[in-house]
Amino acid sequence: MRILIQVGSGIIFLSLAFMIYKFQVKQKGREVQFLALIILLAFIFHAFKNYLFSHYFNAGYPLGTFLFRPEDRFNDFFNMINICKDNNPYMTDYFFQSNYFPLANTFFWLVSKIGTGFPVFLGYILIFAFFYFLFLRKVIVKDQSIGAVVSLVIIGLLNYPFLMNIDRGNLEAWMFLLLLAFFYFYDRGRIYAAILFLALAIAMKLFPAVFLILLLKDKKYKEILITVFIACLVTVLGLLSFQGGPESNIVAMFNSFRMFNSLTSFDGMQHNSSLFGFIKVWVLISQEIFNGVVDPATVKNAVPFAPYAIAVFVAFFVLVIFILRKEHERWKDIMCLTIIMILFPNVSFDYRLIYLFIPLGYFLERNIRTNRDNIFLLLFSFLLIPQSYIYIFRDISVSALIYPIVMILFLALMLFEGNSSRKEQNPLKLPIQPSNHQNKKLGRFN
Amino acid sequence: MNITIIQAVCFILFIAFTLLMYQMKIRRNDVDNDIFFISSIVLFGFTIATFRNYIFSQYLQLTYPLNTFLFIPSDRFNDFFSMLKVSSGSNPYGVGEKIGSSYFPVANSIMYIMNQIGSKYVSLMLLYVLFALVMGLFIKTMFGKKLTFENIPAFIIITFTTYPFLFNLDRGNIDMVVFMFLIGFFYFNDKGKTFLSILFLALAISMKLYPGVFLILLLKEKKYKEIAIVIVLSALLTLGSLLTFSGTMAENIQALLRNLGGFNQDFNSFYGLQHNLSLYGVVRVITFIMMTLIDGQVTHGVFAHAIPWYTLAVLVLFIAISAYILFSEQTKWKNITILTIVMLIFPNVSFDYRLIFLFIPLVYFFREGTDSKYRNLYLLLFSLLLIPHNYIYLYWDISTGVLIYPALMVMIIGLIFFEKIRKKSPLPPIQTN
Numbered sequence: 001m002r003i004l005i006q007v008g009s010g011i012i013f014l015s016l017a018f019m020i021y022k023f024q025v026k027q028k029g030r031e032v033q034f035l036a037l038i039i040l041l042a043f044i045f046h047a048f049k050n051y052l053f054s055h056y057f058n059a060g061y062p063l064g065t066f067l068f069r070p071e072d073r074f075n076d077f078f079n080m081i082n083i084c085k086d087n088n089p090y091m092t093d094y095f096f097q098s099n100y101f102p103l104a105n106t107f108f109w110l111v112s113k114i115g116t117g118f119p120v121f122l123g124y125i126l127i128f129a130f131f132y133f134l135f136l137r138k139v140i141v142k143d144q145s146i147g148a149v150v151s152l153v154i155i156g157l158l159n160y161p162f163l164m165n166i167d168r169g170n171l172e173a174w175m176f177l178l179l180l181a182f183f184y185f186y187d188r189g190r191i192y193a194a195i196l197f198l199a200l201a202i203a204m205k206l207f208p209a210v211f212l213i214l215l216l217k218d219k220k221y222k223e224i225l226i227t228v229f230i231a232c233l234v235t236v237l238g239l240l241s242f243q244g245g246p247e248s249n250i251v252a253m254f255n256s257f258r259m260f261n262s263l264t265s266f267d268g269m270q271h272n273s274s275l276f277g278f279i280k281v282w283v284l285i286s287q288e289i290f291n292g293v294v295d296p297a298t299v300k301n302a303v304p305f306a307p308y309a310i311a312v313f314v315a316f317f318v319l320v321i322f323i324l325r326k327e328h329e330r331w332k333d334i335m336c337l338t339i340i341m342i343l344f345p346n347v348s349f350d351y352r353l354i355y356l357f358i359p360l361g362y363f364l365e366r367n368i369r370t371n372r373d374n375i376f377l378l379l380f381s382f383l384l385i386p387q388s389y390i391y392i393f394r395d396i397s398v399s400a401l402i403y404p405i406v407m408i409l410f411l412a413l414m415l416f417e418g419n420s421s422r423k424e425q426n427p428l429k430l431p432i433q434p435s436n437h438q439n440k441k442l443g444r445f446n
Numbered sequence: 447m448n449i450t451i452i453q454a455v456c457f458i459l460f461i462a463f464t465l466l467m468y469q470m471k472i473r474r475n476d477v478d479n480d481i482f483f484i485s486s487i488v489l490f491g492f493t494i495a496t497f498r499n500y501i502f503s504q505y506l507q508l509t510y511p512l513n514t515f516l517f518i519p520s521d522r523f524n525d526f527f528s529m530l531k532v533s534s535g536s537n538p539y540g541v542g543e544k545i546g547s548s549y550f551p552v553a554n555s556i557m558y559i560m561n562q563i564g565s566k567y568v569s570l571m572l573l574y575v576l577f578a579l580v581m582g583l584f585i586k587t588m589f590g591k592k593l594t595f596e597n598i599p600a601f602i603i604i605t606f607t608t609y610p611f612l613f614n615l616d617r618g619n620i621d622m623v624v625f626m627f628l629i630g631f632f633y634f635n636d637k638g639k640t641f642l643s644i645l646f647l648a649l650a651i652s653m654k655l656y657p658g659v660f661l662i663l664l665l666k667e668k669k670y671k672e673i674a675i676v677i678v679l680s681a682l683l684t685l686g687s688l689l690t691f692s693g694t695m696a697e698n699i700q701a702l703l704r705n706l707g708g709f710n711q712d713f714n715s716f717y718g719l720q721h722n723l724s725l726y727g728v729v730r731v732i733t734f735i736m737m738t739l740i741d742g743q744v745t746h747g748v749f750a751h752a753i754p755w756y757t758l759a760v761l762v763l764f765i766a767i768s769a770y771i772l773f774s775e776q777t778k779w780k781n782i783t784i785l786t787i788v789m790l791i792f793p794n795v796s797f798d799y800r801l802i803f804l805f806i807p808l809v810y811f812f813r814e815g816t817d818s819k820y821r822n823l824y825l826l827l828f829s830l831l832l833i834p835h836n837y838i839y840l841y842w843d844i845s846t847g848v849l850i851y852p853a854l855m856v857m858i859i860g861l862i863f864f865e866k867i868r869k870k871s872p873l874p875p876i877q878t879n
Contacts, residue, residue: 020598030596033595033598036599037599040489040603044606044607051514054503054504055519056522064503065500070504071507073504073505144470144474145474145482146474146479146483146486147482147597147600149467149470149482149486150482150485150486150599150600150603153490153493154599157493158493
């Protein structure tokens with residue numbers, strides 16, 4: 001019965017989504033409404049399904065929710081507060097130690113000075129939500145109609161990454177704000193303000209460093225150096241401020257990183273959009289099909305990290321070349337880098353999907369329109385909704401396959417379009433000289 | 447985390463959003479925004495209620511009533527399943543037994559037919575599909591000729607996320623069938639197909655009696671013959687159904703009256719007050735609050751002799767309202783609204799699934815109410831009737847909804863009267879010599 005409901009709701013939702021997509025293809029130019037419609041439908045479907053499971057069938061986690069374990073709510077925030085409150089994040093007595101970069105720990109240490117209770121968390125979330133909605137309002141609400149407000153409420157409040165961020169209270173919510181600030185100032189030509197925010201983001205979780213490629217593309221070499229310098233400086237300062245001295249903290253920090261990576265057998269495969277997770281889920285599925293039993297140890301060791309890291313590095317290199325030499329539309333550059341940031345790390349939980357709102361914003365503001373925009377829009381919408389139709393093993397759902405696939409499709413389509421549009425636009429094979437100034441103009445939030 | 451704080455925050459958030467939307471609506475006073483206004487209120491009401499229920503049920507592990515705005519989850523679909531069970535044989539009223547159905551004969555016959563499908567879940571699903579289809583088609587008429595891409599989200603919100611719709615799915619009450627029959631009545635009546643329309647009205651009346659209030663509309667149009675036909679048809683359908691039941695007709699009627707008496711007795715105390723929108727419920731809740739405040743305790747059984755008095759009072763009110771409709775009010779949507787509200791708030795027990803009937807006046811309001819000076823206010827009141835209002839629980843699962851829904855409906859009737867009075871007393875003409 002449960003499987004029937006899961007599969008049934010998935011099929012109904014997907015058929016409706018494709019029906020709406022066909023409608024959108026015919027009508028064109030209703031992008032915000034299309035997004036709102038898909039997000040609304042998905043939310044209603046999942047709310048109904050979760051209600052059926054949790055209230056009618058008394059099923060617990062994971063069937064009762066599309067978010068993480070309810071009893072673990074907000075704990076990405078509270079754990080970090082408890083870890084960092086004594087300014088000893090890597091050697092604390094708490095049941096686990098921080099695996100964040102020094103600046104992130106310093107940030108939580110500062111927050112813990114305000115308080116460690118729920119009101120502080122509420123403030124933390126409200127500040128995030130305030131800037132998030134400010135950004136979405138700019139992108140979504142084009143007129144003062146009530147219909148636009150309805151779309152804003154749907155897209156802003158009912159999307160999966162936003163709800164996941166609230167549920168976990170992860171630092172990514174604020175990282176998203178830092179990146180928003182980077183793009184905001186960058187588009188306005190306030191380059192030093194922009195790189196300050198980028199440096200802070202990099203110093204907190206490293207992976208936003210992918211956006212240095214944008215600076216590289218704009219030939220802002222000095223600014224790249226400054227960003228790296230600031231990121232290093234705040235990291236060193238953070239390390240120096242911790243109890244126990246810098247050397248022991250560095251050793252403890254790398255131990256924590258190692259421990260985090262070694263933990264990821266089944267833990268970390270749920271609500272995950274990483275490519276590494278995707279591969280491990282396939283191993284898991286094949287074990288289930290061929291052996292009938294899933295062995296955690298085999299799943300864990302089935303995909304060695306080193307070859308994966310090398311493969312990812314090569315893929316990253318290819319994509320960077322693509323961005324630097326071939327691609328011209330700004331939203332695509334940003335989308336490409338955002339996908340890299342979400343897809344390539346070995347663990348990448350679903351709250352990171354919130355970053356997709358940045359390229360989405362640029363996409364909605366773009367000036368150049370192509371025939372494939374509707375497909376891009378469909379893929380965007382699929383990345384903003386819960387996809388936990390069927391659970392493969394424990395709380396690992398098909399979403400661990402769907403998100404990476406959608407992102408890979410996105411990348412492939414962009415690569416394909418990058419090449420084909422180039423051919424179409426440049427039949428005489430004249431050299432195209434991208435203008436940095438023009439690039440900025442095409443995609444900025446006015 | 448304090449439950450009351452969460453409830454209060456949700457309530458404040460909802461009120462703030464509603465006021466903001468209302469202000470926007472007043473500022474941009476065009477009819478095109480009406481549908482978006484309603485959908486925005488319904489969407490926000492649904493979202494806030496869903497979030498609150500998620501916090502209570504998943505984060506705080508609280509059970510009924512805090513974990514849902516619907517009825518007890520373990521009792522899901524039981525209005526349907528219980529009736530299906532009772533009507534499975536040919537003795538729905540329990541002749542020779544102690545208990546049985548308290549529905550009218552045609553309702554039992556319809557449940558008997560549904561029973562023939564075999565599986566109770568298949569019957570329920572068929573009913574759901576039919577109900578959703580009729581509901582969707584009916585609501586689509588609010589959107590003019592064609593659904594456009596811009597208003598599909600509004601259509602989905604208004605059709606599938608309203609409290610009355612969800613409550614009907616949760617209970618599976620036969621009022622869904624009555625609602626579909628009434629839509630049939632109005633649809634064919636508008637098309638001028640009188641016989642078909644009165645057939646549907648007769649079916650509705652013979653199922654639950656209270657749709658009989660719509661005979662006032664026929665009376666206003668001086669369709670005396672049609673009224674007679676409706677009454678005869680209803681009587682025939684009822685008799686026809688009674689004849690199919692085991693036992694004599696007299697025995698079945700006696701058993702039905704016994705069951706109805708038992709039903710009313712059941713709802714004489716504070717039982718049945720939850721998810722209720724009857725005026726009698728308001729009286730009972732206010733009495734309950736006063737007892738708690740003054741005596742510090744609740745005495746059950748105080749309503750033992752109240753029903754006849756309440757019935758008399760609503761009968762007088764109904765006569766007065768009917769006279770108003772017959773002799774004073776000329777606007778169709780207002781007449782339908784008044785009669786629908788009468789149908790909802792006057793019975794001594796009227797559960798929230800009946801709010802579904804408000805879609806009928808709402809659709810007529812969209813078609814005809816464009817000239818009203820108070821259009822925005824009507825819109826607001828209608829929208830508020832389509833969302834859950836269980837902000838605070840007064841006692842066990844009796845929430846503020848019990849007071850809010852009747853109050854909103856009385857306000858709509860009051861506004862209709864007020865508008866009439868304002869129209870009747872124009873400024874004195876300026877004398878020019």
